Amino acid sequence: MDADSTEKPLSLRTAQLELERRDARRLEDLKRRLERLIESNPTMREFRKQLLLDITTEGLRIQIIDDKNRPMFALARAELEPHTREILQKLGSALNEMPNKLSLSGHTDSTPYASGEKNYSNWELSADRANASRRELILGGMNEQKIMRVVGLSSAVLFDRNDPTNPVNRRISIIVMSNKAAEAISKEGAETTEVKTNGAVNPETLRSRAG
Incomplete structure (x- = not known):
């Protein structure tokens, strides 16, 4: 193996790591800006203890959690409370940048x-x-093309594992994904398309994947 053949993969990996570092810095900067937004907006400041920001392996996670005395959602309904709609619209404007x-x-x-x-x-x-949260983000100025995935997880991923009935488990989680996480979702979609033939699942492809 000559020197050129080893240098190219190394250079590519170095460039990739630099892109990931820039992406991480951008997400950290966004977290700080959102923290300032929460403090400056009266409604968001009032509910700041129910607005949780943290960096995960997927990106910047924003969680809007319920509280027994300060609900974010109508009881047993998908309808969002007025203050929840306002919070989501403010986030939609900020995240669209x-x-x-x-x-x-x-x-x-x-x-x-x-x-x-x-x-x-x-x-x-x-x-x-x-x-419903997706729609409010869009009303606030979010480009709907930025949203890659919307899912309902019921109680499969609890916030408070020790108390599954705790109101804090009722929440919306918004992840501003790292480029790496977004690429992984795109790849999942490509793989799903690959196993279809004229709209039907190709059994041979599934068998080869299982084997």
């Missing part, structure tokens, strides 16, 4: 949905709340 893609997930506590609607459960409720 970033080039990064977004992922949204809705979460409930473990209390079974019991409003009498047939075939409707916490899975549907969490997905509907996530979509």
Whole structure:
């Protein structure tokens, strides 16, 4: 193996690491800007203890969590409270300034949905709340093309694992994804498309993947 063949992969990896570092710095900067926004906006400041920001392996996570005495969502419904809509619209405007893609997930506590609607459960409720949040982000100025994924996770990912019925488990999670995380989702979509033939699943492809 000659020197040129080893230098190219190393140079590519160095460039990739530098891009990842820039992306991480951009997300850290966004976190600081959002913290300032929360303090400067009266509604957001009032609910700041229910607005949680942290950096995860996927990117910057913004969680809007419920509280027994200060709900963010109408009880057992996908309807967002007026202050929740205002918060999401402010976030939509701020996040639209970033080039990064977004992922949204809705979460409930473990209390079974019991409003009498047939075939409707916490899975549907969490997905509907996530979509309601998506709409408010867009109303606030978010380009809808920035949103890559919207999912409802019911109580599968608890905030308080020791108390599955704790209201804090009812929340919306917005992740401003790192470029690496966004690429992983794009790749998942490409792989899903690959196993289809004229709209049907190709059994041979599935067998080869399983083997």
